[in-house]
Amino acid sequence: MAKQALKIISGEVVDAVSLSELCRSCDVHADWIIELVNEGILEPRGMTGAQWQFSAVCITRVRTAVRLQRDLGVNKEGIGLVLDLLDERAQLRQLLRQLEPSVVSDDEG
Amino acid sequence: MDFKDYYKTLGLARGATQDEIKSAYRKMARKYHPDVNKDAGAEGTFKEAGEAYEVLKDPEKRAAYDQLGANYQAGQNFNAPPDWDDGFEFSGGGYTQADQESFSDFFETLFGRAQTRGSAQQAGQTFHASGQDHHARITIDLKDAYEGATRTLSLHAPQVDADGHMHVRERSIRVKIPKGVTEGQHIRLAGQGTPGIGQGRAGDLYLEISFQEGSPYSVNVRDVYFDLPIAPWEAALGGKVKAPTPSGSVELKVPANARTGQKLRLKGRGIPGSPAGDLYAVLQIVVPPAKTDGDKELYQKMAREMDFNPRAAMGG
Numbered sequence: 001m002a003k004q005a006l007k008i009i010s011g012e013v014v015d016a017v018s019l020s021e022l023c024r025s026c027d028v029h030a031d032w033i034i035e036l037v038n039e040g041i042l043e044p045r046g047m048t049g050a051q052w053q054f055s056a057v058c059i060t061r062v063r064t065a066v067r068l069q070r071d072l073g074v075n076k077e078g079i080g081l082v083l084d085l086l087d088e089r090a091q092l093r094q095l096l097r098q099l100e101p102s103v104v105s106d107d108e109g
Numbered sequence: 110m111d112f113k114d115y116y117k118t119l120g121l122a123r124g125a126t127q128d129e130i131k132s133a134y135r136k137m138a139r140k141y142h143p144d145v146n147k148d149a150g151a152e153g154t155f156k157e158a159g160e161a162y163e164v165l166k167d168p169e170k171r172a173a174y175d176q177l178g179a180n181y182q183a184g185q186n187f188n189a190p191p192d193w194d195d196g197f198e199f200s201g202g203g204y205t206q207a208d209q210e211s212f213s214d215f216f217e218t219l220f221g222r223a224q225t226r227g228s229a230q231q232a233g234q235t236f237h238a239s240g241q242d243h244h245a246r247i248t249i250d251l252k253d254a255y256e257g258a259t260r261t262l263s264l265h266a267p268q269v270d271a272d273g274h275m276h277v278r279e280r281s282i283r284v285k286i287p288k289g290v291t292e293g294q295h296i297r298l299a300g301q302g303t304p305g306i307g308q309g310r311a312g313d314l315y316l317e318i319s320f321q322e323g324s325p326y327s328v329n330v331r332d333v334y335f336d337l338p339i340a341p342w343e344a345a346l347g348g349k350v351k352a353p354t355p356s357g358s359v360e361l362k363v364p365a366n367a368r369t370g371q372k373l374r375l376k377g378r379g380i381p382g383s384p385a386g387d388l389y390a391v392l393q394i395v396v397p398p399a400k401t402d403g404d405k406e407l408y409q410k411m412a413r414e415m416d417f418n419p420r421a422a423m424g425g
Contacts, residue, residue, distance in 0.1 A: 006283040008259050011296035011316065013287055025242045025315055057293045060317060063244065064144050071159070072138050086144065098327060 016045070016053040026062045036065065041080040113215045115161035115174065123175070127166065134162040160212045170220060177219075240303030240312035247296075247316045249286055251326050251333070254318075254380050255355050257288035264314075284316065289382040291331055294318050326355060331386025333379045334372075338395045339363060352390055354378060361390055369394045 023030050034049065036042045042061060044052035061083055068074040068082055116123050119133040140146065141155040164170045245264060252258075261283050270276055282301065290296065295315045302312025320328055326335045337352050347365030351358055354375070361373055372389045379386020399405045 006261065006281060008283045008285050009298055009301065010285045010287075011298040013290055014295040014297045014315070024239075025244075025313070027241060055293075056295045059244075059295055059315060060293065067142070067144055071142055071155075072135070082145075094327065097322070 014056050014059075016055055017059065019044075019049055019052045019054070022054050022058060022062060025059055026066060028062065028066060033062065035076060036062070036079070039076050039080055041065065041076070041083060110214055110218065113157075113161075113213065115164050118157050118161040119165070121165075125165075127168075130162065130165045134158055134166070138162075156212075160216050163212070164216070164220070174219070237307035237309040238305060239309040240305045242312040243302040243314045245314065245316055246319060247284075247286075248319050248321050249290070250321050251324055251328065251355050251380075253286050254290050254320070255288065258286045260284050260286055262316075286318075289331075289380060289385075290318050291380050291382075291386075292318055292320050292328055328380070331380040331382055331384075332389065333386060334389045334391055336393045337361070337373070337390035338393045339367070341394055341396060344368070344392065344394045354388055363392070367392050367394075 017025065019030055019033060022033060030049070033042065037044060037052075042054060042058050044054045044058070046052045064083060064086070065079045068079050074082060116125065119125075119130065119137065121129060121133050125133070137158040138155065141151045141158065143152040143155060146155075164174050243264075245262065247260065247262065249258065249260070253260075261281055263279060263281050265277050265279050282298075284296065284298065286296070295317050298314040298316065300311040301314035304311045326333050328334075333355065335354075337350070339350060343350055343363055344367040345365065347363050347367065349360050350363055352361045356378060359375065359378070361375070363373070364371075369392055371392045373392065375388040375390070377385045378388035397404070399408050
């Protein structure tokens with residue numbers, strides 16, 4: 001495939017996906033997604049399964065959930081806990097990065 | 110091909126019990142799982158442990174490996190002896206749900222590959238299946254989110270050939286990053302996943318957006334924050350200061366008696382979209398060092414003439 005021949009592909013920005021799109025995208029069964037919703041791990045908008053809209057972040061959450069279950073044998077209750085802790089850790093790390101420069105200058109002064 | 114010492118990978122002696130193998134693997138898996146451990150080498154270590162466990166947890170594979178492995182050291186050049194697995198039976202390949210695409214050549218030489226979807230078994234039948242969706246992560250600069258961009262990506266995708274073997278195929282695509290994307294969003298590229306089989310439709314490719322770290326800006330959905338350093342007199346007297354922003358330089362009005370940590374909002378100057386995010390300048394008062402005698406004199410004059418005790422609230 002010649003490099004210069006590469007055509008630019010335009011995608012579609014995904015803000016939210018339906019239950020079936022989420023299942024297909026993450027290669028999981030709807031039953032499992034419904035269990036994650038019942039467990040409070042995913043919070044879709046809309047009342048019934050057919051109307052559910054999952055924010056794009058749910059794609060990442062479900063894929064992480066699949067890996068945690070497959071690789072580490074974590075059950076649903078554990079998946080919820082791990083995902084929440086990972087989110088919290090990411091936020092704290094971001095905060096830490098913002099604080100780090102001022103901590104350094106304190107040491108210098 | 111190098112010989113792999115699966116016991117060493119898991120930190121075990123050859124005589125380890127099945128329980129010891131399981132707990133050693135579980136411990137490593139928790140520590141090095143790429144969702145948990147973001148260090149560069151973690152994913153590789155995790156995969157190696159997974160491969161080692163795939164062999165050692167299965168008594169059939171373990172017995173065959175033990176018989177073969179006694180004479181080899183890790184890293185030693187290795188060629189599987191002909192008929193090495195004579196007398197061993199691997200029930201159904203013994204594959205579990207582990208991600209076998211990540212296993213090494215060493216593993217494949219010994220234990221082969223699991224049958225994959227769309228393999229030659231189906232030859233002669235009319236078989237249709239949709240291709241799988243793929244996922245990749247793309248790191249962009251904040252500027253790309255403001256202005257849009259095009260990116261060339263190299264993707265490594267497993268592909269099944271006519272004989273049912275898996276190959277990793279590398280391909281490049283050029284993707285348009287639309288203006289206004291933000292962290293956690295996905296770009297869906299229809300038909301760029303695994304090709305369908307028969308008349309099944311091709312899968313899609315999902316690109317997860319994340320922002321480059323180490324930029325002076327931090328992002329919350331579409332709102333963008335950055336620290337704006339100001340001099341004490343700018344803070345005290347207020348006035349206009351020039352500030353660089355991702356969408357060019359702007360003049361900001363600092364209120365009189367501004368404090369460190371105060372946020373100045375620039376409505377609609379965050380990441381574009383509907384609605385666009387806001388841009389926040391977080392004020393940071395920088396105290397000029399007293400370098401010259403003149404500097405010192407100014408500070409001394411302030412100390413004499415200004416009625417100010419920063420520790421008043423502490424009762425100091």
